[in-house]
């Protein structure tokens with residue numbers, strides 16, 4: 001199994017993005033899956049094309065995207081990507097779309113195709129607070145999530161994809177009053193637990209498919 005894990009670069013005046021910091025510390029083999037890393041620019045449009053090129057080149061089985069959600073307390077596994085760009089701040093190339101559909105011809109939303117509840121449970125069992133999130137926002141993270149799900153639905157529905165938002169790192173919270181934050185190693189533990197859940201749910205599905213096949217024959 002090949003898993004492409006992506007992380008955004010810093011934006012909005014931050015010196016780091018926890019997503020990219022986590023990427024650098026991930027093990028390259030998790031629960032038997034090979035991990036491929038990709039840094040993604042926090043830019044509308046470019047973020048989607050960069051991930052799609054990597055998908056076409058590497059042909060992964062799973063795409064797991066990671067982004068920073070400053071202000072959140074937990075690791076949050078996103079459920080849905082919606083067809084709208086509505087930027088509160090400019091991206092890293094000064095684009096600031098307001099109320100603009102990502103694809104005017106596309107459906108309103110796509111559900112993530114990864115086992116989000118299993119991922120949340122695995123992260124919690126690894127000792128890290130986590131929950132399902134029903135909105136990835138309307139900035140570049142949601143844009144990328146929708147864009148990738150839209151591309152895969154049309155071109156490669158066998159490839160599964162999803163998104164995890166992580167809080168600020170502890171050092172990013174310094175000077176921001178009452179701002180929640182999380183340590184880097186804790187975030188790495190959470191992401192590795194989520195990946196382990198993805199791998200085991202895929203192998204369970206495979207097993208039950210084989211079982212169904214042999215039952216039919218008998």
Ligand code: PCA
Pocket residue numbers: 008009011017019042066067068069136137138139140141142
């Ligand atoms: N978080 C932003 C975009 C890049 C990132 O890491 C977001 O939540 O949209």
